[in-house]
Structures are given as structure tokens and as C-alpha cells.
Amino acid sequence: MLEPIILFALGGAGYQAIELAWRGTTHWTMFAAGGACLCLLQQLARRRSLPLGAAALCGAAAASGVELGVGLACRYLLHLAVWDYSALWGNVAGLVCPLYSFYWFLLCFWVLLVLRGAENWTERPLYRITKWAAEP
Numbered sequence: 001m002l003e004p005i006i007l008f009a010l011g012g013a014g015y016q017a018i019e020l021a022w023r024g025t026t027h028w029t030m031f032a033a034g035g036a037c038l039c040l041l042q043q044l045a046r047r048r049s050l051p052l053g054a055a056a057l058c059g060a061a062a063a064s065g066v067e068l069g070v071g072l073a074c075r076y077l078l079h080l081a082v083w084d085y086s087a088l089w090g091n092v093a094g095l096v097c098p099l100y101s102f103y104w105f106l107l108c109f110w111v112l113l114v115l116r117g118a119e120n121w122t123e124r125p126l127y128r129i130t131k132w133a134a135e136p
Contacts, residue, residue: 055108
């Protein structure tokens with residue numbers, strides 16, 4: 001119950017920190033987008049049958065979709081233009097573009113690697129204890 005809340009908060013704070021470092025500005029809606037993205041990435045990290053590269057590609061597509069959705073909500077519901085990629089090649093409504101989707105891929109690859117590593121690290125001791133307790 002607490003894990004999704006912590007993941008959402010970490011994702012939101014991390015996303016805003018990246019935005020501040022990259023663009024020098026951020027918006028509260030980016031907290032929501034980052035939280036949603038990290039929760040989605042955690043679900044991808046748990047799918048061990050999915051290779052890391054494929055999971056990162058799915059994560060980049062999901063993150064780009066979240067950005068598109070949040071961007072459209074900002075534009076049409078809040079009447080705000082939080083970011084504008086209309087000058088970049090291949091953009092969709094000025095809200096997503098191939099270049100930033102590639103950056104998402106790189107970031108997702110790293111985050112998924114960390115999430116899978118953390119899950120391995122936290123599961124292993126418990127696995128050893130339960131295996132030891134089950135032995136005759």
C-alpha cells in the first residue's frame with residue numbers, strides 16, 4: 001500500500017528535479033506526470049520476461065504518452081503552455097517529439113536497471129530465509 005505512494009512521490013520529485021536541471025523551470029503538473037511514469041516503470045521492471053531494452057522502449061512510449069496527455073490537459077483544461085516542442089522535428093502537437101522520446105528511452109533504461117536491481121537486492125535475503133526455513 002505504501003510502495004505506490006512512495007514511488008509516485010519519488011517519480012514526481014525526480015521528474016521536477018530533471019526539469020529544473022534541464023530547462024531551469026518546472027510546473028506542478030510535471031510532478032503528476034513523473035509520479036505516473038515511475039509507477040508505470042515499476043510495473044515494467046517486474047515483467048522479468050521482458051528484456052531490459054524492450055522494457056525501456058515500452059517505458060519511453062508510455063512516458064511520451066503521459067507527456068502528451070499531461071500537455072493536452074495543460075493546454076485545453078488549464079489553458080497553459082508548459083512546454084513547446086513545435087520547433088523540433090517530428091513533433092506531435094508541440095508536446096512530444098522523437099528526440100525527447102529517445103531521451104526517455106535512455107532514462108527509462110537506467111531507471112529500469114535500478115528498479116530491477118533494487119528488487120533483486122530486496123527479494124534475495126527473504127528468498128534465502130524462506131528457503132532455509134522450508135528445508136527439513
